[in-house]
Amino acid sequence: MNAEVASDVRAELGEGPSWDEEKGILYWVDIKEGIVYAHDLGNSSDKIVGRGKNVSCVVPRSNGGLALTLEHGFYSLDPNSGMMDAISESIEANLPGSRFNDGKCDPAERFWAGTMDETESKPIGSLYVFAKGKGVKKALSGITVSNGLGWSPDNKTMYYIDSPTRKVAAFDYSLQTGEISNKRIAINFDETQQPGVPDGMTVDAEGMVWVAHWGGARLTRWNPSTGKLLDTLPIPADHTTSCCFAGRNLDQLYITSARVELDEKKLAAQPLAGRLFVADVGVRGLPTYKFGG
Secondary structure, three states, X not given: OOEEEOOOOOOOEEEEEEEEOOOOEEEEEEOOOOEEEEEEOOOOOOEEEEEOOOOOEEEEEOOOOEEEEEOOEEEEEOOOOOOXXXXXXXXXXXXXXXXXXXXXXXXXXXXXXXXXXXXXXOOOEEEEEEEOOOEEEEXXXXXXXXXXXXXXXXXXXXXXXXXXXXXEEEEEEOOOOOOEEEEEEEEEOOXXXXXXXXXXXXXXXXXXXXXXXEOOOEEEEEEOOOOEEEEEEEOOOOEEEEEEEEOOOOOEEEEEEEOOOOOHHHHHHOOOOOOOEEEOOOOOXXXXXXXXX
16 A cells, blocks of 8 residues: 555645545645645645634535534535635633644534644543534543544444544444443554554444554554554655545545644655645545534
8 A cells, every 4th residue: 555645735734634425525624724625536736615713624514515613613614605604602712722623524414523722731622513403512521632533334333532542432322312422442552552643533334443643654444343453554744644535436545644843854854744645545435424514
């Protein structure tokens, strides 16, 4: 497996990729620059379709357009005009050092997204779930850096990453209610002596979990039932941030990366840091689910 450069963009903090199957567009963001990009597969000239402070993740919306998280809440985005509108109340705006980070929709079109401490040292963050007609609900608290999310193919398990723990947690998950319970550890970076910390993630059609390593220059594929490492995909960027399956057959894995927190010497050694990559990993992924609100 090899990762190839997919975009000319050099993001400061590339994150949050999602695949709009209907339009054939991969959306992703640069958190630090506050930019939402639209990537046409096979075309390296990505288009800016929105701007907002600390935009951290973006998903297709079932009634058209996009939904995303900015620093303190959920918003809609019209990618044609760039217009954004708040679709939730302000969240944690009065909590110093807090902002939204990664997020994703579940198979029932609920939008899950979590917050983080900007210093990455205090457990002041939470994980929220936004369901159509029900508003925003807090699902977890005591989080330091809320990050990757994913669901098993049978929709019975939710995976979740709080990066400083160096673990991927698994929860029993109810597709009907959106409730999570019975937390346990599916993947442990300490026990397997992995470099960096887990960042974004995705799940493939075989139920295996792909994890981006912030500070590890790689993606890894795991069996979440056994905690066994199955494969490693090197990425030419220390700060590998997230991943998403895309393409007509969901068989292309797109990977985001970052340039932040790399000094001049490291940036010189990693000229591709901050780029969007793509790899053929020999397995199909699960779709990007839309937000129903």
